[in-house]
Amino acid sequence: MLFVGRHIRKTFGQRRVLDLERFALEPGRIHGLLGPNGAGKTTLLHILSFLDRPTSGTLFYDGQPVDFQSQNQLRRLRREVILVDQHPILFTTSVEANVGYGLKVRGVPKTKRRRLVEQSLELVGMRKFLQARAWRLSGGETQRVALARALACSPRVLCLDEPTASVDVEHQIALERIVQDIHAETGMTIILCTHDQRLAAKLVQNTLYLFDGRASRSLYENVFSGQVLTGEDGVSQCQLGANLSLPVSCDDATHLKISLNPKALELLEGAAEPHPDSRYWPGRITQISDAGKHIRFQVDVGLPINVLYKKATPELDKWWIGRETVLRIPSRAVHIL
Numbered sequence: 144m145l146f147v148g149r150h151i152r153k154t155f156g157q158r159r160v161l162d163l164e165r166f167a168l169e170p171g172r173i174h175g176l177l178g179p180n181g182a183g184k185t186t187l188l189h190i191l192s193f194l195d196r197p198t199s200g201t202l203f204y205d206g207q208p209v210d211f212q213s214q215n216q217l218r219r220l221r222r223e224v225i226l227v228d229q230h231p232i233l234f235t236t237s238v239e240a241n242v243g244y245g246l247k248v249r250g251v252p253k254t255k256r257r258r259l260v261e262q263s264l265e266l267v268g269m270r271k272f273l274q275a276r277a278w279r280l281s282g283g284e285t286q287r288v289a290l291a292r293a294l295a296c297s298p299r300v301l302c303l304d305e306p307t308a309s310v311d312v313e314h315q316i317a318l319e320r321i322v323q324d325i326h327a328e329t330g331m332t333i334i335l336c337t338h339d340q341r342l343a344a345k346l347v348q349n350t351l352y353l354f355d356g357r358a359s360r361s362l363y364e365n366v367f368s369g370q371v372l373t374g375e376d377g378v379s380q381c382q383l384g385a386n387l388s389l390p391v392s393c394d395d396a397t398h399l400k401i402s403l404n405p406k407a408l409e410l411l412e413g414a415a416e417p418h419p420d421s422r423y424w425p426g427r428i429t430q431i432s433d434a435g436k437h438i439r440f441q442v443d444v445g446l447p448i449n450v451l452y453k454k455a456t457p458e459l460d461k462w463w464i465g466r467e468t469v470l471r472i473p474s475r476a477v478h479i480l
C-alpha cells in the first residue's frame with residue numbers, strides 16, 4: 144500500500160472534522176475522495192499531500208510512518224506527492240516560467256527544463272500557450288497549466304482538489320481526458336476529491352466516501368436534511384420539501400439527515416397501487432448520464448434525486464429527459480445518517 148492511515152483525526156478548535164479509523168490506498172490507481180460539502184475531503188487531501196498534519200493518528204507512506212515534525216522529510220515527500228489546488232494561483236509571469244518553477248527550484252538545468260515544460264504543456268494540450276502571460280488565462284486554462292506545472296516535476300502521486308469544479312464544460316471534458324491519459328501513460332497514483340459523480344464514475348477506480356469526517360459505507364448521493372414532525376397518530380415524518388416527507392422512526396431528533404440509496408429507488412411509468420412499504424413521488428427526468436456500470440437518472444420531484452439502474456436493465460430507453468415519472472421509494476432505500 145502506498146498510503147495507510149491509522150486513527151487519523153483532525154480537529155479545528157473544538158471541532159473534529161476528520162475521524163478515520165483506517166484506510167489504505169494502493170499505488171498506481173485513481174482514488175476518489177467523495178462526499179458532500181464539509182465532509183473532510185480537502186482536509187484529508189492536504190494531509191495526504193503532506194501540506195497539513197493530522198491532530199492525531201499515524202499516516203504511513205510507502206511503509207514508513209510520516210513524521211510531520213520533520214521539515215526535511217516533509218520537503219522530500221512533497222516532491223513526490225503534488226497537489227493541484229481547486230483554485231490554483233499562478234505567478235504573474237509567463238506560462239513557461241510558471242510550469243518550470245518547480246524544476247528551477249529543484250536545480251534542473253535550463254535546456255532540460257524547457258524540454259520538460261514543453262512536454263508537460265503538450266500533455267495538457269497547452270503547448271501553444273508557452274509564452275502566454277499566465278494572468279491572462281481563463282479558469283480552465285489556468286487549471287490545465289497548474290496541472291502541467293505539477294506534471295513537469297514527475298510526481299509519484301498527483302492530488303487533485305475538485306479539478307473540474309470551476310471550469311466550463313469544454314475544459315471539464317478536456318481535463319477528464321487528460322487525467323485518463325496521464326494515468327494510462329504513466330501509471331501514476333492519482334487521488335482526486337470531487338462532488339462530481341459523473342467524473343468519479345468515469346475516472347475513479349477506488350472510492351473513499353466521507354460523511355462528517357468519517358468513512359461512510361452509504362452512498363453519499365441523495366443526502367437531504369429535514370425537520371421531523373410528529374403527527375397526531377404518533378407517526379414521525381421527516382419533511383424534505385413541500386409535500387415531500389418520509390416516515391422515520393427516531394426518538395427525539397428534531398432534524399435528520401437522510402440518504403436515499405439510488406440503487407434501491409425505482410422509476411415507474413404511472414401511479415402504482417399504494418404499498419405501505421413505499422412512498423411514491425411524481426416528477427420529471429431532468430438528466431441522464433453514464434455512471435460506469437450504471438445509468439444515472441436525475442429526477443426532479445421538487446428535489447433533484449438520483450436513481451441508478453444497471454446498464455443491463457431491460458427497456459431503459461423508455462426514459463428520456465423531460466419524461467414524467469413516478470419515483471418509488473421503498474423503505475429499504477431510506478437511511479438515517
Ligand SMILES: Nc1ncnc2c1ncn2[C@@H]1O[C@H](COP(=O)(O)OP(=O)(O)OP(=O)(O)O)[C@@H](O)[C@H]1O
Nearest residue numbers: 155160178179180181182183184185186187336338
Ligand atoms: N482551517 C480551518 N479552520 C477551521 N475549520 C476548517 C478549516 N479547514 C476546514 N475546516 C472545516 O472542516 C470541515 C471539512 O472541510 P473540508 O474543506 O475538508 O471539506 P470538503 O469535504 O472538502 O468540503 P467541500 O466539498 O465543500 O470543499 C468543514 O466544516 C470546514 O469548515
